[in-house]
Amino acid sequence: MTIFSDSFKKVTEASYLTADKAWSYRAILRYFYIQHERMREFLFPEEVFAYLKEYRDFANYTEEQLQQDLDQLVKWNNLVARQEMSRAHTIEEFKKKRFRYQTTPYTVEFERMLIEMEKDGGGFGGSLEKKEFERLYQTLAKIEKLLEKEELPSSDECSQVWSDLFTYFRSITQNTSDYIAHLNSEEAEERMQTEAFLVFKDQFTTYLRDFIIGLQHTALTIQATLQNIKEEKLLLFIHQVILHQKQVPRFEDLGREDQELVRDQQEKWESLKTWFLGNEHRESELESLEIRTNEQIRRITRVVQRLGERSHSFRSRKKDYLYLAKWFDSFSSVQEAHQLSAVAFGVIHTRHIFSDQVPTDDIYTDIWEEIPVQHVTKPRIRNYREKTKAGAIVSNQKQKEEAREKYLKEKVAEHEALNKYMDGDKIELKNLPSIETHVRKMLLGWIGKAMAKKDRTFKTEHGRKVRVILSENERITLPADDGMIEMPAVMFQFLDEVNV
DSSP states (O other), X not given: OHHHHHHTOOOGGGGGGTSTTHHHHHHHHHHHHHHHHTTOOEEOHHHHHHHHTTSGGGTTOOHHHHHHHHHHHHHTTSEEEEEOOTXXXXXXXXXXXXXXXXXXXXXXXXXXXXXXXXXXXTSOOOOOXXXXXXXXXXXXXXXXXXXXXXXXXXXXXXXXXXXHHXXXXXXXXHHHHHHHXXXXXXXXXXXXXXXXXXXXXXXXXXXXXXXXXXXXXXXXHHHXXXXXXXXXXXXXXXXXXXXXXXXXXXXXXXXXXXXXXXXXXXXXXXXXHHHHXXXXXXXXXXXXXXXHHXXXXXXXXXXXXXHHHHHHHTSOOHHHXXXXXXXXXXXXXXXXXXXXXXXHHOOSSOXXXXXXXXXXXXXXXOGGXXXXXXXXXXXXXXXXXXXXXXXXXXXXXXXXXXXXXXXXXXXXXXXXXXXXXXXXXXXXXXXXXXXXXXXXXXXXXXXXXXXXXXXXXXXXXTSOEEEEEEEEEEEEEXXXXXXXXXXXXXXXXXXXXXXX
């Protein structure tokens, strides 16, 4: 529980992005990031101030304001302050505690992400590159060949191949998910509805279709290779990778055991296998990617069809009507003109009859094959009301008496059965013989009522107070006229006949 809470704690390093003075905080940290990329880790406030004064927005910005902003960024853990003592020439300079500042890893990653998003305009990037799958297969095949050798190669070679494998895998997962999200975005949906999209429709469909074909050629070989690689041999390969990683000193790896490092690499391998092969809980992401890409092809086809129908509906039919007019003019009799009109325009005087009664749900059934139905039409007048007849009051007293007598007989039978199966002030199910069906239902109903109470007590229909005691260890088989039921051993204790 502690690990979970630590993983999802509040990220105070991101506070500078939404603070009221984000305009100055972001400008300061962007300069620190640029210098970090140039391998300048420590900066003095004078350098930052000189950089900010180059912009008009910071014309009235003072060194005191800069110092306040730097102190705030240190509190948020965006910067680390270190006192500079080597350049102090006087006692006053030493007492002044001159600091230099270094950006933190969180800030570097935030700024790197923001720059990438600014390049993409805030939209999804990505692509569907079939070559990435081919490179990943070649790397997998290389690992398979290395595992077949009697002796594994050096640790640095194993580490390089392992790194290449997951570089390609990371590129595949990121690019494919981003591109599919791009196609499903609102911006892409709006652009698909424009006439300009017709120019790119062939390019889109060809791009997606080529990706599907390339994916189908490579997917089976990747899956077969993943299934052929044995976990025992792969574990030796991972140990070689860990051996090379330990040669590169990292502070975050200090104190970590080899078993933990191996487990991290095994989990990466399992995620790779699950992406391509799936598991018992879900299908592989590879199949999902193929399905979603085919859906996008069908979607683009439907959009193009709708755009074509829309443009066709606005097309001028002037030439068609001129041709029909000349055709009508060529006839010598009006009867021939009537025949042509019936073919070109249909029946002039028609009556459309609508009915809310549907004889069949088969959409392929012709009208003359349907069964005739009767439809009663109502007058379309405001004050029309259907005629009603006054109904007589029917007495159900006889049926009520019969139901009452039947109910009382059942209660009497239950009471008699209860007295028959009682043993003093209790009923133990394990001592009962084969019982009637209605008695079994009554006893199970009692258990249900008792379970709803905290003290496991309830009152029967006859007003008797009963406590239900369930055995946690003993189970019995209760015979009845309609079958056997396996259940815990239960005892019903009647409290109105014992001292509680």
